[in-house]
Amino acid sequence: MKNKIPVAILSSLFALQLHAAQVTVFAAASLNESLKQIAADYEKTSGDKIIFNFAASGTLSRQIEAGAPVDIFFAADETKADALEKKGLLVSGTRKSLLGNSLVIVTPTDAAAIHSPAELTNAAVQHIALGEAKTVPCGTYAKAYLEKLQLWLAVEPKVVPCESVRAVLAAVESGNVDAGFVYKTDAAISKKVKVAYEVPAADAPKISYPLALVKDAPQSEAAKRFITYLDSDAASAVFKQFGFIVLSSPPAK
Amino acid sequence: MSSAEWQLVGFSLRMALASLLLILPVGLALAWWLARKDWRGKALVETLVSLPLVLPPVVTGLVLLQLFGRRGPVGSWLHTTFNYDVVFTWRAVVLALATMSLPLFVRAARTAFEEVDEKFEQLARTLGAGEWRVFFTITLPLAKRGVLAGTLLAFARALGEFGATIMVAGNIPGQTTTLPVAIYQAVENGEDVHAWTLAGVSAVIAFAAVFISEKLQRRRK
Numbered sequence: 001m002k003n004k005i006p007v008a009i010l011s012s013l014f015a016l017q018l019h020a021a022q023v024t025v026f027a028a029a030s031l032n033e034s035l036k037q038i039a040a041d042y043e044k045t046s047g048d049k050i051i052f053n054f055a056a057s058g059t060l061s062r063q064i065e066a067g068a069p070v071d072i073f074f075a076a077d078e079t080k081a082d083a084l085e086k087k088g089l090l091v092s093g094t095r096k097s098l099l100g101n102s103l104v105i106v107t108p109t110d111a112a113a114i115h116s117p118a119e120l121t122n123a124a125v126q127h128i129a130l131g132e133a134k135t136v137p138c139g140t141y142a143k144a145y146l147e148k149l150q151l152w153l154a155v156e157p158k159v160v161p162c163e164s165v166r167a168v169l170a171a172v173e174s175g176n177v178d179a180g181f182v183y184k185t186d187a188a189i190s191k192k193v194k195v196a197y198e199v200p201a202a203d204a205p206k207i208s209y210p211l212a213l214v215k216d217a218p219q220s221e222a223a224k225r226f227i228t229y230l231d232s233d234a235a236s237a238v239f240k241q242f243g244f245i246v247l248s249s250p251p252a253k
Numbered sequence: 254m255s256s257a258e259w260q261l262v263g264f265s266l267r268m269a270l271a272s273l274l275l276i277l278p279v280g281l282a283l284a285w286w287l288a289r290k291d292w293r294g295k296a297l298v299e300t301l302v303s304l305p306l307v308l309p310p311v312v313t314g315l316v317l318l319q320l321f322g323r324r325g326p327v328g329s330w331l332h333t334t335f336n337y338d339v340v341f342t343w344r345a346v347v348l349a350l351a352t353m354s355l356p357l358f359v360r361a362a363r364t365a366f367e368e369v370d371e372k373f374e375q376l377a378r379t380l381g382a383g384e385w386r387v388f389f390t391i392t393l394p395l396a397k398r399g400v401l402a403g404t405l406l407a408f409a410r411a412l413g414e415f416g417a418t419i420m421v422a423g424n425i426p427g428q429t430t431t432l433p434v435a436i437y438q439a440v441e442n443g444e445d446v447h448a449w450t451l452a453g454v455s456a457v458i459a460f461a462a463v464f465i466s467e468k469l470q471r472r473r474k
Contacts, residue, residue, distance in 0.1 A: 059441055127341050132424070134442045160341050160423050163441075171423075175324045176340045 021222035022049045024069065026060040028076035028137065028209065029164040030101065030183050034242040035074070038235045046229075048222050056164040058135025064089055064214060071223035074211045074230075076101070076165075076183075077137030081210035091220075094213035098230065100245035101183045101207045103141055106193040108175045114196040117146065120179060121154040128158045129171040129180035137207075138165040142181035144205045169193065183207075185243040208247065254450060262454055265432040268343065269411035272350035276358050276407055281400070283355075284362035285388065305417075306356040313352060314420025321348065321421065345422035346429050353414045354407035361406060361470075365399020366392060402469040409462035412455065 027035055032054050039050035053060065053068075057075035061084050064070055073090065075081050078097065084090050107114055112124060120128055131139025139161065146152040162168045165182050172180040173192040180193075187195050211230060217223050229235055236246045254262075283302060287295070305313045321328040321339040331337040339345050369392050377387045393400065415433040422429040424438060432455050439448035 056441075062441060062443055065443075126338065132438070132441070160425055162423070174318075174322055176318075176322050 020047045020049060021219045022051055023071045023219050023222050023226050024051045024053070025072040025074060025226070026053045026055075026064060026068070026070045026214075027072075027074040028057045028060075029054050029166045030076055030138065030186055031074060031209070032166070033189055034185070034239055034244065038230065038238050041234065041238075042226060042229050046225065048226065050226060054164075054166075056131065056136040058132075058137070059163070062135075069218050070214050071217040071219050072211065072227060073214050074098075074209065075137070076207070076209050077140060078208050078210050079140075080137065081212055084214075085212070089215050091213040091215055091217075094224070094227065096211050096227075096231065097208045097247050098211045099209035099239060100247050101185055101209070101243075102201060102245075103138070103145060103181060103199040103204050103207065104184050104187050104195045105179055105197040105199070106169070106172050106182055106187050106190075107179045107196045108172055109192055109194050110175070111178060114179060116197060117149055117151060117199075120146075120158075121151060125178045126158060127160050127177040128155060129160045129162050129168040129177040131165050131168055131181070132161040132163060136162065136164055136168075138168065138181060138183060141205050141207055145181075145199060145203065148203070188243050209244075254454075258447070258450060258454075260427070261430065261432060261435055261451070264427075264430075265412055266458075268346045268350060268431060269408050271347045272354065272411045273404060273408055275347065275351040276355050277404070280355055280358040280362060280403075280407075281393075284359045285366055285392070287359070288363045288366035302359050303356045305353050310353060310414065310416025311420055314349060314417035317345075317348060317352060317417060317421045321345065340421055341423045341425065341429065343422070343429060346418055346431060349417040349421050350411035350414050353417050354410040357410050358403040358407040361403025362396065362400045365396035365403070368399070369395040398469045402466040405462045405466040405469070409459050409466070412458055412462075 025035070035052060039052070043049060053063075053070070055063075057077050057080040060073065060075065061080045064073060064084060065087065073081065073084065081090065081095060085092070085095065105114060105117065105120070114120065114125070119125070130142050131137065133139045133143045143152060146155050160171060160177055162171055162180075165186055168180040169182050169186050169190055171177045172182075173190060179196065184195075184198065187193055211227060213220060213223055213227060239246050283298075287299060287302075318340065319325050321331075323329060323332050323338065323340065328339055331339060339348060373391050373395065374387050377391050382390065412431075413433055414431070415437065418429075418431055419434055419437075424430050424434050430438070432451055436448050436451045436455070439445070439451065
């Protein structure tokens, strides 16, 4: 009799453990608020727990290569997923291109206005924050865009490379740089920056967020369920609310 | 090593040397003041000077960023009065390195000054020497080894500084990127060979600086 209650507690604890899995998601920094909100909703209904590591997609892919215990990779740049897929680190068939975004030039709210990318070459613009072009997708896109406009050589000496798109946003917010390239969705969550110029989709490189299950994922079954949820109408609604473009393309090969 | 790597090493050495130029006058004055004088609140100054040694370097960086940022009290004044920007320029590198390595220099120099027998200084004063002359002809020459050892330690520390530097100066290739920051970036980019090359250079310089510093301090005894 004496032992019954502790046993009951213990067994219920184990039962909980069997159902609740901890899914680890390595996600692009720009997905921070939207994914957290989606995960909060998902945790309530599924009982699973979602753990995030937000950073530049290049940093995350480096960590996955080094063997980080991760279930899902959600990057802001297809090439980062390509590199991992080529090394056999993503489960083929699980990859989807889920979201799109657009590039904007932001300035501190109290700074003189800029109306075009060409004005970035003005002498008054001394520092321009950009994601580090090799690891931060937003920086890769911005560099490609400036190269296409043949402004890169003039802009390059002013560039302050940042370790993620959110570091770019913070640098502009602080007023320590005169302008920066972030996604439209990042600019929308900050009250301390203003959008000076929105890059038309036709001019910018295609911005696409790939999502895939990582090979040797510790919680692959629970992770697959969350991937399915991320593609659901409920999740799409949240992404749209934050300003993302929800892509309805079939899964990439 | 590539020419870009040599340039990076040269830049880092120049920045560390420039920080020594800031540290030497300030540090010598502080060390002498702490070694020779007693005043109320001395313990507070002692603690403040040593604080960057134990605070997380990014915290020191954060404080510098708040002070010297374009909207910070010092930064905005420099910007409006002289149109002089600190954050994200080489000046921020020097500032970060100097702040981080000052404590090491002050500690070594202070101990060296304390070991100088005050009788020699008194003697010089009775012969009519002023305080400046006493310091430069008696105290400093007698404390030479300790001060030199401290200088080398501060220099080595400056070359290795990462946390505060990346906060205030960022990582602008050719403008603010120092050896440790470049190593971090190389690892981030998956350029392992580049990272190891730079790591090797850092190790050689640090080894030399500490080795000489140790030798100087041991011979003093």
